[in-house]
Amino acid sequence: METGQTQKPNIDDEISATRKELEEARAMAQALLDKKKKKSSEPINKDTDKDPTGEEKDKGKGGDTDKEPPIDTENKGANPNPEPTSGQISPEEIKTLEQLIADAEAVNKAKLEANKFGGSVLRGLSKWEKFGQGEAGPKGFAKRMTKMGINLALIGLISSVGVQELAENDIGTATSLAGGIFSKIGMKLGIGLGMGVSMDIIGNSGASDKVKKWLPKVIGIGFVGAAFLTPAGLAAGATAGGAFALGLLSQKFNGKFTDEKILAREQEAKNEFLKKIKAENRELNEDSIKQIEQEYTKIFNKYKRQRIWGKLLDGASKLTVGSVISGLALEVSGEIHDHMKTDQPTELGIKQEEAIVDDKEVELKTMTHAMGSETDSGEQQDATHMRSGAGGKILSESELKNHTGGMSNADIKSAFGDNQVETNATEVKDTVESKQTEAGIAGIKDSVEIKDTVEVKSGVEIKTETKDSVEIKNTAEVKSEGVKDTAEVKQATEIKDTEHVKSGAEAKTEEVKDTTSVKSEPAVKIESDASGTDKTVSVDFSSKGAIQTILDIKEQIRHEYPDISKAPQEDQEFMKTDATHQAIRLGLYNPNDPEESAFVLKGSTLNYSHGNLTLHEIKTGEDHVLIQTKGTEQTIEKYDGKMFDSDHSGTKIEGSTNTPSSNPEITNTPHLGPNGLPETVEGSTIIDTPHITPGGEYNEDPTTYLHPEEEAVSKHAETPVKNNSEDQTGAPHKNPDEHPVKPATKEDADSVKDSTHHELTSKEMRQIERVSNHNIHKIFPNNYEDQNWHEAKNMDAYKLYHLKVGEVSDEYKPLHHYLHKLSSVTGIKPLPGDNMYLPQTNDQFINDALKVAAEIGKLDKVKL
Amino acid sequence: MNSIKKDLFDLFQLDKMPPEKANEMLERLASLVFQAVLVRSLPLLSEEDLTEYERITTSEDEDGATLFLFLSQKVPEFNKIVTEEAWLLRKGMEEKLG
Numbered sequence: 033m034e035t036g037q038t039q040k041p042n043i044d045d046e047i048s049a050t051r052k053e054l055e056e057a058r059a060m061a062q063a064l065l066d067k068k069k070k071k072s073s074e075p076i077n078k079d080t081d082k083d084p085t086g087e088e089k090d091k092g093k094g095g096d097t098d099k100e101p102p103i104d105t106e107n108k109g110a111n112p113n114p115e116p117t118s119g120q121i122s123p124e125e126i127k128t129l130e131q132l133i134a135d136a137e138a139v140n141k142a143k144l145e146a147n148k149f150g151g152s153v154l155r156g157l158s159k160w161e162k163f164g165q166g167e168a169g170p171k172g173f174a175k176r177m178t179k180m181g182i183n184l185a186l187i188g189l190i191s192s193v194g195v196q197e198l199a200e201n202d203i204g205t206a207t208s209l210a211g212g213i214f215s216k217i218g219m220k221l222g223i224g225l226g227m228g229v230s231m232d233i234i235g236n237s238g239a240s241d242k243v244k245k246w247l248p249k250v251i252g253i254g255f256v257g258a259a260f261l262t263p264a265g266l267a268a269g270a271t272a273g274g275a276f277a278l279g280l281l282s283q284k285f286n287g288k289f290t291d292e293k294i295l296a297r298e299q300e301a302k303n304e305f306l307k308k309i310k311a312e313n314r315e316l317n318e319d320s321i322k323q324i325e326q327e328y329t330k331i332f333n334k335y336k337r338q339r340i341w342g343k344l345l346d347g348a349s350k351l352t353v354g355s356v357i358s359g360l361a362l363e364v365s366g367e368i369h370d371h372m373k374t375d376q377p378t379e380l381g382i383k384q385e386e387a388i389v390d391d392k393e394v395e396l397k398t399m400t401h402a403m404g405s406e407t408d409s410g411e412q413q414d415a416t417h418m419r420s421g422a423g424g425k426i427l428s429e430s431e432l433k434n435h436t437g438g439m440s441n442a443d444i445k446s447a448f449g450d451n452q453v454e455t456n457a458t459e460v461k462d463t464v465e466s467k468q469t470e471a472g473i474a475g476i477k478d479s480v481e482i483k484d485t486v487e488v489k490s491g492v493e494i495k496t497e498t499k500d501s502v503e504i505k506n507t508a509e510v511k512s513e514g515v516k517d518t519a520e521v522k523q524a525t526e527i528k529d530t531e532h533v534k535s536g537a538e539a540k541t542e543e544v545k546d547t548t549s550v551k552s553e554p555a556v557k558i559e560s561d562a563s564g565t566d567k568t569v570s571v572d573f574s575s576k577g578a579i580q581t582i583l584d585i586k587e588q589i590r591h592e593y594p595d596i597s598k599a600p601q602e603d604q605e606f607m608k609t610d611a612t613h614q615a616i617r618l619g620l621y622n623p624n625d626p627e628e629s630a631f632v633l634k635g636s637t638l639n640y641s642h643g644n645l646t647l648h649e650i651k652t653g654e655d656h657v658l659i660q661t662k663g664t665e666q667t668i669e670k671y672d673g674k675m676f677d678s679d680h681s682g683t684k685i686e687g688s689t690n691t692p693s694s695n696p697e698i699t700n701t702p703h704l705g706p707n708g709l710p711e712t713v714e715g716s717t718i719i720d721t722p723h724i725t726p727g728g729e730y731n732e733d734p735t736t737y738l739h740p741e742e743e744a745v746s747k748h749a750e751t752p753v754k755n756n757s758e759d760q761t762g763a764p765h766k767n768p769d770e771h772p773v774k775p776a777t778k779e780d781a782d783s784v785k786d787s788t789h790h791e792l793t794s795k796e797m798r799q800i801e802r803v804s805n806h807n808i809h810k811i812f813p814n815n816y817e818d819q820n821w822h823e824a825k826n827m828d829a830y831k832l833y834h835l836k837v838g839e840v841s842d843e844y845k846p847l848h849h850y851l852h853k854l855s856s857v858t859g860i861k862p863l864p865g866d867n868m869y870l871p872q873t874n875d876q877f878i879n880d881a882l883k884v885a886a887e888i889g890k891l892d893k894v895k896l
Numbered sequence: 897m898n899s900i901k902k903d904l905f906d907l908f909q910l911d912k913m914p915p916e917k918a919n920e921m922l923e924r925l926a927s928l929v930f931q932a933v934l935v936r937s938l939p940l941l942s943e944e945d946l947t948e949y950e951r952i953t954t955s956e957d958e959d960g961a962t963l964f965l966f967l968s969q970k971v972p973e974f975n976k977i978v979t980e981e982a983w984l985l986r987k988g989m990e991e992k993l994g
Contacts, residue, residue, distance in 0.1 A: 126917060132989045133924045139988075140931050152946075153934040155953035156963060160930050161923070163960025 568641040573632045578620035582611040585640045602643030602661045618645070618658045619670030631674035647671060792886055800882045803895050807878075810896040811846040825875035829862035832874065847874060850896065854881035857893045925985070932981035937971040945970045 144150045569588040574580040586607055593599035596607055615621035620630040635650035643661025648654070660667040792800075812821035824847055832844065833851045840848045851874070855861040858881045863872040872880075885894045941949060952958040952966055968974050 149938040160960045
């Protein structure tokens with residue numbers, strides 16, 4: 033397939049071609065597998081009849097007697113007995129593979145001789161092959177590692193079937209991972225350099241047996257890295273076939289991935305680790321790797337309960353570890369900057385160098401985003417789409433705003449941080465074909481901008497009546513973050529790849545054209561009055577349920593107010609309230625009833641405007657006011673429509689026992705707890721999966737986790753939309769909406785199933801206080817005079833909770849135990865922090881948990 | 897073992913080789929792809945860029961990383977070319993095994 037310099041890629045053609053490629057690859061893999069099964073003991077045809085380009089030679093097949101190497105194309109479905117990947121390949125098999133390579137080399141050589149650029153090609157190849165060779169010292173080491181990383185990428189590209197497999201395993205966001213990783217990490221640090229490190233070490237005569245033990249693991253990291261790296265690694269910003277498919281598949285995920293925490297932890301771990309290495313002046317060794325792996329394992333384990341994440345983690349976490357290890361190795365060597373510095377004093381080079389020197393966090397941040405994380409705005413990344421669609425597409429600021437739910441660059445900057453903005457803006461610029469030089473490597477492959485566009489894919493419909501809201505704002509700020517020519521952003525006028533726009537969402541702005549409805553996802557509409565002050569957020573009732581619908585609304589509010597503290601008070605209160613809790617309050621979800629979900633037809637909408645929430649039912653055309661806010665007074669009228677058993681379980685959702693009431697009620701605006709959880713409202717059973725085994729161990733098995741919203745998705749217009757549908761996003765729950773329902777174990781479920789939820793009375797509040805004091809006194813005998821408690825109460829409960837017993841110092845073991853006890857009884861667990869909220873402290877969690885315990889009648893169970 | 901890793905590993909059996917051999921194989925495979933990419937890429941370069949390419953490839957001061965960066969910037973749809981060439985290589989090898 034030839035590519036022209038001036039020909040603009042057609043996105044539809046690319047999509048079709050990519051799909052076709054993947055289908056062919058799949059078929060090819062299947063055929064290969066079938067052949068393998070059939071001929072597992074047959075010899076291999078050594079003098080094969082096709083060259084690497086697929087051109088037929090005039091020769092038959094199957095006539096040779098060499099043994100066939102055990103090639104496995106990783107088709108799980110077709111191969112129930114895949115060969116083990118451990119063990120050593122036989123010398124004969126190595127010879128076979130070498131012969132294959134030799135054949136390919138011969139073919140290439142023959143082709144080259146006839147090529148008018150043959151000499152140039154050979155010079156380039158020679159330059160590449162000599163890269164890092166024969167150069168001693170850390171500089172040479174760094175070069176070899178870089179080369180290794182790129183080589184791995186090349187090899188990874190060959191493994192497109194693997195990429196497809198990845199896609200089929202729902203690791204769609206790996207596209208984004210690939211999208212950004214290479215520009216910052218791959219180029220600068222050399223992703224997959226774990227293998228480089230390994231090779232370098234193994235190449236030294238001094239490599240000990242002990243060191244050699246972990247080499248395979250590091251090599252593995254490298255290869256995994258390559259797999260992710262591949263599509264974008266060499267991609268210069270566009271897509272590789274497999275990755276593009278991933279992008280398509282990734283559309284179905286629309287959850288919120290909190291990558292900020294990962295980033296923070298990564299940075300922290302990295303800094304700590306690097307500091308230690310430098311202080312000890314030691315090489316990367318087994319202990320170092322173990323240490324950093326442990327750190328990262330902790331970080332990523334947190335997400336293992338998410339189904340999709342759980343799948344992603346296996347690769348992504350290793351990638352991260354491998355990347356960081358590689359980066360650390362380079363940093364330790366002190367050659368990171370020199371190594372990647374281009375000798376051309378170009379603007380690009382300067383920018384790159386500045387990026388490298390000034391902010392390594394960008395690397396990690398990019399890496400994190402690239403891992404498939406989503407932004408704090410909850411938009412899903414899809415580098416591939418944007419990129420593939422890119423090919424010269426430009427996003428104007430207005431488009432950008434529309435894509436990001438009204439966020440300007442400045443908004444994005446505010447939401448993502450400065451570094452992120454730089455990446456965004458650079459990415460936008462990169463889409464300008466004629467500006468490739470200026471675009472620079474750093475921005476070419478970053479996926480962040482793509483991430484923003486996914487909002488369009490999610491079906492955002494934005495009607496902007498206030499012209500000002502679509503104009504570029506604060507371009508100077510963006511520019512100052514590294515974008516050289518913001519005018520390019522302004523010049524953008526169209527979006528070609530309208531397949532991003534899904535869910536029947538109407539792109540009303542003139543920039544978004546050719547909208548196509550792809551599949552059912554919530555359409556979001558933000559309408560403003562002329563003044564722009566009275567915004568109404570309208571969200572299609574999610575097929576994933578009321579909770580998700582509320583989350584969708586929150587997401588839009590978050591877009592409107594990146595700094596939520598600047599939102600109207602009622603919006604802030606709404607944002608603070610747990611979505612699950614909110615759904616229960618509104619009667620849209622009743623986990624205590626077998627018919628736990630509101631029977632709402634698809635097409636119905638939930639509309640929010642300044643504290644007022646209305647359910648518009650499409651069938652009747654009626655609007656049900658669910659929340660009406662006047663000043664500080666809030667009137668809640670529960671949904672009194674039909675409910676149904678969305679999960680066909682015939683049972684109530686374990687862990688929650690509130691009984692919805694159809695009676696309207698008037699409450700004061702609930703006083704919100706530290707995590708945004710109303711402290712004194714009805715229906716406040718806080719439901720969260722404890723993930724605690726009967727033995728008190730944290731259950732990290734991602735496959736056992738079921739989100740409360742897990743169920744199939746209704747697909748037909750006239751079918752009810754379940755309120756407890758499956759969370760296919762794999763998104764971690766953001767605080768304060770991180771409240772899964774189902775207990776992890778049957779014991780947990782039984783322990784709370786029969787509880788009776790009720791609103792807390794003042795008497796019960798006093799009981800809570802007594803129990804709390806009692807327990808603290810038990811744990812810290814001197815209670816409030818105890819310095820340990822004073823320190824401990826403000827500590828990160830999430831962190832302490834997730835420590836293993838053996839990792840907790842003796843003085844805090846009782847508190848650690850207490851947290852787990854609270855969690856196992858109540859079903860909630862400490863909330864992590866995110867970009868909006870600080871992590872829950874021990875004191876906060878204890879208070880929340882005790883209230884929940886009281887609400888479900890289990891206060892006595894948590895008394896120590 | 898996750899599918900990607902397994903696939904990659906199984907694809908060329910690199911994980912089952914001694915590291916030195918795996919490294920050698922990796923180099924050779926990557927060179928194959930890189931060469932094929934160059935064959936397709938160079939005709940796409942402008943005259944000016946081709947001159948720069950020649951400068952990079954003949955200069956002692958420039959290394960492989962510079963070359964790679966240059967190509968990734970200057971060659972239209974570089975990734976696509978790489979993808980296709982890598983794909984073709986694999987396809988060819990698989991067919992030979994078939």
